[in-house]
Amino acid sequence: xxxxxxxxxxxxxxxxxxxxxxxxxxxxxxxxxxxxxxxxxxxxxxxxxxxxxxxxxxxxxxxxxxxxxxxxxxxxxxxxxxxxxxxxxxxxxxxxxxxxxxxxxxxxxxxxxxxxxxxxxxxxxxxxxxxxxxxxxxxxxxxxxxxxxxxxxxxxxxxxxxxxxxxxxxxxxxxxxxxxxxxxxxxxxxxxxxxxxxxxxxxxxxxxxxxxxxxxxxxxxxxxxxxxxxxxxxxxxxxxxxxxxxxxxxxxxxxxxxxxxxxxxxxxxxxxxxxxxxxxxxxxxxxxxxxxxxxxxxxxxxxxxxxxxxxxxxxxxxxxxxxxxxxxxxxxxxxxxxxxxxxxxxxxxxxxxxxxxxxxxxxxxxxxxxxxxxxxxxxxxxxxxxxxxxxxxxxxxxxxxxxxxxxxxxxxxxxxxxxxxxxxxxxxxxxxxxxxxxxxxxxxxxxxxxxxxxxxxxxxxxxxxxxxxxxxxxxxxxxxxxxxxxxxxxxxxxxx
Numbered sequence: 001x002x003x004x005x006x007x008x009x010x011x012x013x014x015x016x017x018x019x020x021x022x023x024x025x026x027x028x029x030x031x032x033x034x035x036x037x038x039x040x041x042x043x044x045x046x047x048x049x050x051x052x053x054x055x056x057x058x059x060x061x062x063x064x065x066x067x068x069x070x071x072x073x074x075x076x077x078x079x080x081x082x083x084x085x086x087x088x089x090x091x092x093x094x095x096x097x098x099x100x101x102x103x104x105x106x107x108x109x110x111x112x113x114x115x116x117x118x119x120x121x122x123x124x125x126x127x128x129x130x131x132x133x134x135x136x137x138x139x140x141x142x143x144x145x146x147x148x149x150x151x152x153x154x155x156x157x158x159x160x161x162x163x164x165x166x167x168x169x170x171x172x173x174x175x176x177x178x179x180x181x182x183x184x185x186x187x188x189x190x191x192x193x194x195x196x197x198x199x200x201x202x203x204x205x206x207x208x209x210x211x212x213x214x215x216x217x218x219x220x221x222x223x224x225x226x227x228x229x230x231x232x233x234x235x236x237x238x239x240x241x242x243x244x245x246x247x248x249x250x251x252x253x254x255x256x257x258x259x260x261x262x263x264x265x266x267x268x269x270x271x272x273x274x275x276x277x278x279x280x281x282x283x284x285x286x287x288x289x290x291x292x293x294x295x296x297x298x299x300x301x302x303x304x305x306x307x308x309x310x311x312x313x314x315x316x317x318x319x320x321x322x323x324x325x326x327x328x329x330x331x332x333x334x335x336x337x338x339x340x341x342x343x344x345x346x347x348x349x350x351x352x353x354x355x356x357x358x359x360x361x362x363x364x365x366x367x368x369x370x371x372x373x374x375x376x377x378x379x380x381x382x383x384x385x386x387x388x389x390x391x392x393x394x395x396x397x398x399x400x401x402x403x404x405x406x407x408x409x410x411x412x413x414x415x416x417x418x419x420x421x422x423x424x425x426x427x428x429x430x431x432x433x434x435x436x437x438x439x440x441x442x443x444x445x446x447x448x449x450x451x452x453x454x455x456x457x458x459x460x461x462x463x464x465x466x467x468x469x470x471x472x473x474x475x476x477x478x479x480x481x482x483x484x485x486x487x488x489x490x491x492x493x494x495x496x
Contacts (some may be wrong), residue, residue, distance in 0.1 A: 089115065090113050090114060090115040090124075091113070091114060091183070091187070092111055092112070092113055092114070093111075093112060093114045093176050093177065093178050093183075093184070093187065094109050094110070094111055094112070094160075094176070094177040094178065095109070095110060095111075095112040095114065095123060095174060095175065095176055095177075096108060096109045096110070096158070096174070096175040096177075097172070097173070097174055097175075098157060098173045098174070098175060099171065099172055099173035100171075100172050101170055101171045101172060102171040107157075107158070107175070109160075109177070112124065112125065113125070113126055114176070114187070115141070116187070116190055116191060116194065118194070119145070119146060119147065119194070119198055120143045120144055120145050120146055121143070121144040121146055121166070121191060122141040122142070122143050122144075123141055123142040123143075123144070124141045144166065144168055144172070144174065145168060145169065145170075146166075146168075146191065146194050146195040146198055147169065147195070147198040147199065148168075148169035148195070148198070148199050149166055149167060149168050149169065149191075149195040150166070150167040150195070151164065151165075151166050151188065151191050151192040151195055152164070152165055153165070153188065154175070157173075157175060158175055158177065160177050161177075161179075161181075162177055162178055162179065162180075162181050162184045162185075163175055163176070163177045164176045164177070164184060164187065164188045164191070166191065297310060298354040299316070299318055299353045299354055299356075299379070300350050300353065300354055300378065300379055300382050301382045301383075301384065302384075303383070303384050303385065304316070304383055304385070304387070304420075304422050304423060304426065305420060305422050307422075308422040314421050314422045314425040314426070315422070315425050315426050315429050316379075316426065318353055318375075318376075318379060319376065319379065319426060319429065319430070320429070321361055322361070322372050322373070322375065322376040322379075323376075323429060323430070323433045324361075325361040325362065325366075325369070325372050326369060326372060326373060326376075326433070326437075327433065327436055328362075329362075329369060330369035330372070330373070331436065331437065331439075331440045331443075331444065332440055332443040332444055333369050333370070333444055334443075334444060334445060335444065335445060335446070336369065336370075336373060336437060336444045336446055337373050337377070337437070337446065337451065337454050337455075338446065338450060338454055339370050340370065340374055341368055341369075341370035341371035341372075341373065341374035341375075342368065342370075342371060343374075345365070345366075345368070345371045346371055346374045346375050346378060348365075349366065349371060349372075349375050350375060350378065353375075377454070377455075377458055380455075380458045380459060381458050386459060386460050386461055387423055387426060387427055387430075387459045387460065388419075388423075388459055388460035388479075389419065389420075389423065390462070390463035392415055392418065392419070393460060393461075393462050393463070394462075395415055396412070396415055396460070396475075396479050397472075397475045397479070399411035399412050399415060400412070400475060400478050400479050400482060408482070409486050409489055409490065412479075412482065412483060412486070412490060413489070413490045416483075416490055416491070427491075428491045428493070430459075431483060431484060431487045431491060431493075432487070432491070432493055434451055434455070434484055434487075435484070435487055435493065437451065438451070438484075448481050448484050448485060449477075449481060451480075451481075451484060452477045452478070452480040452481035452484060453477055455480050456473065456476035456477035456478075456479070456480045456481075457473060457476055459476075459480060460476050460479065460480075461476070
């Protein structure tokens with residue numbers, strides 16, 4: 001008979017007497033099975049079967065936990081008692097996966113239902129209750145093995161506050177975050193405790209420490225207390241390389257992986273900085289690029305004086321081409337200069353002008369005359385300094401405030417004569433063209449006031465917008481309208 005069976009125990013609260021090894025003979029020193037029957041009520045009866053191995057009388061007795069949750073923990077460890085594993089049922093946290101097996105991923109934060117179990121961390125898209133209510137098939141969670149995981153606070157991987165970084169043994173990295181600090185602190189402590197306990201358990205197995213946990217029990221069985229005839233697991237040598245390899249290898253993997261990440265990140269940053277410094281120091285100057293023809297002088301956005309010197313004229317060539325095209329086929333167009341053209345077509349025309357390519361404004365692709373007028377207005381708007389220079393802006397405003405008509409004309413004419421030659425000649429050509437537009441005002445429905453509203457902010461603006469924009473716009477319109485009306489007197493033009 002392998003052991004002695006003790007039955008007929010009626011009272012659950014009474015502990016059965018322990019039979020010491022010297023009180024048994026022969027094979028009776030084996031395993032003693034004890035059946036405990038407990039009656040909770042007249043209608044319900046619960047029976048449990050426990051197997052127990054006699055302990056060494058020299059060792060103090062260990063308490064047996066009778067909680068079912070503790071009975072379901074089947075662990076093999078090297079310590080004398082089972083570690084207390086924290087289990088969190090679930091809570092919504094912000095999660096982002098930034099690395100998968102060492103490969104960096106794009107950080108995308110998502111609200112996730114997180115559940116902490118005894119050995120892993122589970123991520124659900126929604127809580128289990130919601131999943132059951134929605135009855136969605138295939139809602140399996142993403143699991144993270146916490147055995148050997150590193151859990152730490154981080155401020156470098158995210159600009160958010162209260163961020164916890166989890167690095168698994170496979171090299172994957174996760175970020176958990178919550179706005180409430182006590183909440184994320186609770187999860188940090190629980191996950192770190194679980195990971196540490198699992199690492200200790202794995203280390204106990206690898207180091208060959210004695211102790212095997214009995215199934216369906218929380219007690220650990222000492223090896224030296226087993227009888228000689230009982231089958232026991234072979235005890236590995238303490239200096240055996242196979243016992244030390246997993247623990248040291250795991251620690252080395254984590255340390256080397258963290259060092260590799262930090263070293264690679266710093267190396268990448270330093271490499272990028274060095275390359276940028278070399279590129280900036282070795283890049284050719286603008287003059288060299290222009291001499292080689294890599295960068296061509298543009299027309300749009302170029303200073304008026306520089307453009308005229310390059311073209312050898314006092315009026316830009318593009319301005320003359322636009323004026324001729326409008327006077328040729330656009331004088332009777334409804335809302336000329338007031339109606340906007342297609343912006344994409346205007347940009348296409350601008351590109352051709354800047355690249356100094358041959359183009360003909362009478363071509364079918366420029367059939368819409370509003371494209372030509374839109375390009376002309378864009379040319380004046382993109383001048384670095386407007387047609388009315390910054391230095392004379394306040395003087396023009398003071399002159400337009402003059403009440404006497406003749407004095408006002410003389411004051412404006414005096415300022416126009418002070419303009420540089422390219423500004424003065426371009427202004428004369430433009431206002432002569434606008435006078436021609438007014439001759440067909442019955443058909444194109446453009447008046448002096450309408451033209452001044454369009455060209456006022458286009459031809460002049462202050463260098464610093466420190467004043468009232470609305471007031472400045474009023475003066476801009478008044479100046480352009482007055483010059484347009486008095487252009488024969490100011491520029492010596494013939495009246496039309």
